[in-house]
Each structure stands twice: as structure tokens, then as C-alpha cells.
Amino acid sequence: MLETIAAGAAIAGVLSARWNWWRPRARGLPTLMYHKVGDPPPGSKLAKLWVSAADFRAQMAYLKRHGYTSLLFAELRDAELGRRPLPERPVLITFDDGYANNQEVALPIMRESGMKGNIFLVYETMDRHNAWHDPASEPWVRMLTWSAVEEMQREGLVEFGSHTMRHPDLARTPLDQVRWELCESKKRLEDKLGREMIGFAYPYGAGAFVPEVRALAREAGYRYDFCIKQGISSWPWDPGSGPLKRLFVRGDDYMLDFHLNLTRGRARL
Numbered sequence: 592m593l594e595t596i597a598a599g600a601a602i603a604g605v606l607s608a609r610w611n612w613w614r615p616r617a618r619g620l621p622t623l624m625y626h627k628v629g630d631p632p633p634g635s636k637l638a639k640l641w642v643s644a645a646d647f648r649a650q651m652a653y654l655k656r657h658g659y660t661s662l663l664f665a666e667l668r669d670a671e672l673g674r675r676p677l678p679e680r681p682v683l684i685t686f687d688d689g690y691a692n693n694q695e696v697a698l699p700i701m702r703e704s705g706m707k708g709n710i711f712l713v714y715e716t717m718d719r720h721n722a723w724h725d726p727a728s729e730p731w732v733r734m735l736t737w738s739a740v741e742e743m744q745r746e747g748l749v750e751f752g753s754h755t756m757r758h759p760d761l762a763r764t765p766l767d768q769v770r771w772e773l774c775e776s777k778k779r780l781e782d783k784l785g786r787e788m789i790g791f792a793y794p795y796g797a798g799a800f801v802p803e804v805r806a807l808a809r810e811a812g813y814r815y816d817f818c819i820k821q822g823i824s825s826w827p828w829d830p831g832s833g834p835l836k837r838l839f840v841r842g843d844d845y846m847l848d849f850h851l852n853l854t855r856g857r858a859r860l
């Protein structure tokens with residue numbers, strides 16, 4: 592008996608050194624943040640931004656098993672406006688940047704598990720590659736093509752949002768240029784896709800907490816703006832409380848991290 596207690600205490604000690612399992616459950620709107628799904632190319636120094644297909648499949652299966660309903664931005668807006676009920680366990684699945692692997696690797700897995708997602712596009716990189724990265728630290732990979740985006744939009748499992756024109760650090764960009772990045776990408780994406788761009792994600796999360804930058808994002812007309820601050824925003828959300836928080840799903844996460852992120856708002860200490 593004593594040994595069992597001692598062993599239990601030892602395990603709790605090990606877990607406490609790395610995970611937040613002891614936190615109370617968080618309520619609100621969990622928003623998962625992904626970037627690339629698949630295997631990182633040789634030479635990638637940002638491997639934690641790559642989630643393997645196997646891990647992604649396990650994560651989508653977890654959502655399904657635990658009764659989560661994934662929402663598109665438009666569905667969230669409709670729930671917020673009372674046009675449809677909010678599901679009992681809502682979750683937003685988001686992908687930053689718009690990589691081709693979102694369609695080639697992630698989408699078939701989402702289709703299998705009945706999940707929907709939202710992808711933030713960088714307008715000028717469409718049909719091209721992630722030009723904002725230094726290829727010495729992150730090899731260039733293919734971004735989504737316009738035809739892929741249109742195809743995904745037709746299928747209805749994915750909604751698109753803006754991640755600016757060129758993926759700049761908005762905290763270090765003159766405000767006139769910030770305005771252009773925010774408004775021009777919204778307008779051009781809307782012209783191209785024939786849908787309102789409801790969601791916006793700050794590249795690198797930068798500028799999300801700079802009052803002038805955030806004011807411009809709100810003025811541009813985005814209903815939901817997303818930062819990279821770890822956590823679960825309360826719902827209903829008060830835009831005045833700051834941008835929506837997200838749960839960064841890392842390539843080296845265990846399922847325990849995923850579970851704690853969703854239920855506690857963070858996994859790691």
C-alpha cells in the first residue's frame with residue numbers, strides 16, 4: 592500500500608515537472624493552431640511546426656471520440672448571432688500560412704473523422720512557396736494553389752481567412768503598410784473566393800497586442816482575430832478582452848499534451 596502511494600507520488604512528481612495536469616478544466620472556445628501536417632523536410636529547423644500524419648489522425652480521432660464539433664468561422668458567427676445553436680463541445684481547428692500539405696495530408700484525415708477546419712492564407716504566396724522564411728532555416732515548401740482552395744471551398748469542409756499579403760512582422764511595420772496588409776488581403780481574398788473573410792491571424796502573432804495594430808485589424812472588418820498566445824478564450828468572447836487565444840499543437844507533443852491543451856488551456860509548464 593505504502594509502495595503504491597509512494598509510486599503514485601513519484602509519478603505525480605514526474606508529471607508535474609512537465610505537464611499541467613493539476614489545473615482545473617477550462618471552459619470556453621478551444622482553438623487549435625496547426626501549421627504543416629506531414630514529415631518535415633531535411634534541414635528544417637522549425638520541425639515542431641510539423642505535425643505528422645499519424646499524430647494528426649490520432650488528434651482528430653480524439654476530437655471525434657470526445658464529442659467535439661469543429662466549426663467553420665461562419666458557423667461560429669452564426670452561433671454567436673443566435674442563428675444556430677452552439678454545439679455542446681465546440682472546437683476551432685485552424686492552420687496558419689496555407690501550405691499545400693493542408694489539403695494533401697490533413698484534409699483526407701479530417702474527412703475521415705468528420706472534422707472541419709479554417710486556413711489562414713498569405714495572399715502573395717498562393718501558388719508559390721513560403722517566401723518569408725529564410726530557406727537556410729526552413730526549406731521552401733509548396734503553398735496551396737488557387738484551384739486547390741476553390742476545390743476545398745466547394746467541398747465545404749474548409750473556410751479561409753487572411754494571414755496578410757506577405758507575412759510581415761506587423762509589430763515592426765509602419766502603420767500605413769499594416770493597414771494595406773490587412774485591408775488588401777481581405778479585399779483580394781474576398782474578390783477571389785466570393786466569401787467574406789471573417790477570420791484573421793497575426794503572422795508570428797506579432798502586433799496582436801500592439802493597440803494601434805489591433806485597432807487596424809478590427810477596423811479592416813475581421814470579426815475574429817487570432818493571436819498565438821496559449822490558452823482558451825472564454826465564450827461568448829468579448830473582443831475588448833484581446834484577440835482569441837489558441838492552442839499550439841507541436842510536432843513533439845504527446846496525446847497527453849493534446850488532452851491537457853483542450854481541457855486545461857495549456858499542457859506544458
Ligand SMILES: [Zn+2]
Binds near residue numbers: 688793794
Ligand atoms: Zn504564419
